[in-house]
Amino acid sequence: MSIDWQVFFLTFSTLFIAEMGDKTQLAVFSLVTESRNPLSVFLGASFALALVTMIGVLFGGLVTRYVPQHFLKIGAALLFVGIGFYTLYEVFSSGAVVK
Structure with missing residues (x-):
């Protein structure tokens, strides 16, 4: 190796x-x-x-x-975007954002 x-x-x-x-x-x-x-x-x-x-x-x-590599890349990208949107949702729904 x-x-x-x-x-x-x-x-x-x-x-x-x-x-x-x-x-x-x-x-x-x-x-x-x-x-x-x-x-x-x-x-x-x-x-x-x-x-x-x-x-x-x-x-x-x-x-x-x-699983072909391009499907893994798409899946990883969607997962990261989903986590980002979930995090934003949590921040804005908790009232933690200063107005």
């Missing part, structure tokens, strides 16, 4: 940007402040993210055997 460095760096940069400032990073920050044990939090979070990534890779490999 060889490494495709272009795919490696694309994956790294995409996930690095996507994870920066998200709820996982905030949870890790909170856990470090509570436990005062950054090494344990780092190792636990690293293994958790590696496991979640492995599940995604295995599931993605399985799904791509049966």
Whole structure:
């Protein structure tokens, strides 16, 4: 098995940007402040993210055997748009928007 460095760096940069400032990073920050044990939090979070990534890779490999890539891209796009509209709906229906 060889490494495709272009795919490696694309994956790294995409996930690095996507994870920066998200709820996982905030949870890790909170856990470090509570436990005062950054090494344990780092190792636990690293293994958790590696496991979640492995599940995604295995599931993605399985799904791509049966579903064409363009259908997966359309499905992912619709899911992200749907989540965005749901989030907007929740914000506006809760009255959290300043008028």
